[in-house]
Amino acid sequence: MGEELIGVKNSALSLILDCDNLKELEELKLQFLGRSGKLTLLLKELPKLPLEKRGEIGRLANEVKKTIEETISQAQEKLSNQNSQNKIDIDTTIPGIKPDIGHLHPMTQVLYEVVDIFKRIGFQVADGPEIETDYYNFEALNIPKDHPSRDTQQTLYVDTRNSRIAAGETLLRTQTSNMQGRIMEKIKPPFRIIVPGKVFRYEQVDVSHGFEFQQFEGFAVDENIKMTDLFGVIEYFFKKFFGEKTKVRFVCHNFPFVEPGAEAYISCNVCKGKGCTFCKNSGWVEILGAGMIHPNVLRNVNIDPNKYHGFAFGVGLSRLATLRYQMDDLRLLTNPDMRILEQF
Numbered sequence: 001m002g003e004e005l006i007g008v009k010n011s012a013l014s015l016i017l018d019c020d021n022l023k024e025l026e027e028l029k030l031q032f033l034g035r036s037g038k039l040t041l042l043l044k045e046l047p048k049l050p051l052e053k054r055g056e057i058g059r060l061a062n063e064v065k066k067t068i069e070e071t072i073s074q075a076q077e078k079l080s081n082q083n084s085q086n087k088i089d090i091d092t093t094i095p096g097i098k099p100d101i102g103h104l105h106p107m108t109q110v111l112y113e114v115v116d117i118f119k120r121i122g123f124q125v126a127d128g129p130e131i132e133t134d135y136y137n138f139e140a141l142n143i144p145k146d147h148p149s150r151d152t153q154q155t156l157y158v159d160t161r162n163s164r165i166a167a168g169e170t171l172l173r174t175q176t177s178n179m180q181g182r183i184m185e186k187i188k189p190p191f192r193i194i195v196p197g198k199v200f201r202y203e204q205v206d207v208s209h210g211f212e213f214q215q216f217e218g219f220a221v222d223e224n225i226k227m228t229d230l231f232g233v234i235e236y237f238f239k240k241f242f243g244e245k246t247k248v249r250f251v252c253h254n255f256p257f258v259e260p261g262a263e264a265y266i267s268c269n270v271c272k273g274k275g276c277t278f279c280k281n282s283g284w285v286e287i288l289g290a291g292m293i294h295p296n297v298l299r300n301v302n303i304d305p306n307k308y309h310g311f312a313f314g315v316g317l318s319r320l321a322t323l324r325y326q327m328d329d330l331r332l333l334t335n336p337d338m339r340i341l342e343q344f
């Protein structure tokens with residue numbers, strides 16, 4: 001009987017230690033300690049033993065019972081601890097952490113698209129300073145100091161009182177046209193260039209005007225450039241950018257650095273021409289100034305106006321972006337609120 005007890009103990013312990021779930025453990029407990037469990041049945045045999053052996057075997061049987069019970073309860077504790085840890089590790093019902101993925105600012109997206117469209121028709125891209133001299137922003141563009149057209153571009157001058165620069169000589173550029181002189185001084189025709197960039201004006205800020213906004217200048221010079229080339233390029237651009245249905249309208253306008261000069265309007269795509277605050281209820285949005293480069297401008301950069309002709313245009317890039325994204329307020333473009341930016 002002693003050997004049988006030891007045999008039951010050994011098989012119980014090895015099964016318990018191999019067991020890896022609580023349900024099976026419960027079954028093992030019944031199998032050994034239950035009412036008709038292996039150990040219980042053996043214990044029932046005890047009274048049948050001769051008296052002199054009963055004491056010794058009785059002690060052994062108690063030990064075996066105690067060992068099995070203890071091992072089972074240790075295993076139970078271990079498995080239930082493991083279970084609660086596992087739950088944390090693999091609980092698939094806990095929502096994941098979504099990483100924030102950044103993207104380009106709507107202004108930059110529009111800029112890249114513009115550059116892409118002009119590159120297809122042979123335009124190169126240039127860049128230039130935002131703090132500019134009076135010469136490149138005005139004089140080189142046939143706008144002398146006393147010219148009335150200066151009034152239309154309220155200028156922010158840089159305070160140069162603590163420097164050697166004369167007052168009124170340095171300003172925040174009011175137009176990307178400043179780059180016409182800078183570039184044409186350096187390169188020989190023929191060329192086709194676009195220059196995107198920020199410009200600044202002392203303006204009353206409202207839904208369609210900002211004191212800081214973006215433009216891009218485009219200009220091309222060659223021997224046989226005509227006004228119709230300008231119209232063709234402008235129409236090509238707007239149809240590619242806004243879709244083939246976009247209408248473009250040209251109206252005579254004076255800019256001292258072009259002759260003849262024009263302004264172009266496109267059909268408002270915020271209201272589809274019906275009229276809204278953005279197009280001042282006209283159905284049309286003024287989007288660019290353009291014209292044939294004035295002979296004086298070409299002379300200022302040593303290009304012979306009798307041999308070469310060119311066209312130039314300046315487009316409101318910020319305005320393009322608001323139209324593209326149907327924003328009815330230009331100020332949304334400079335608002336850093338993520339709730340706005342995440343929509344584009």
Ligand code: PHE
Pocket residue numbers: 174175176177217255258288289290291312313314315
């Ligand atoms: N620079 C002008 C403006 O900002 C636009 C323009 C550019 C007009 C080129 C004619 C030619 O209003």
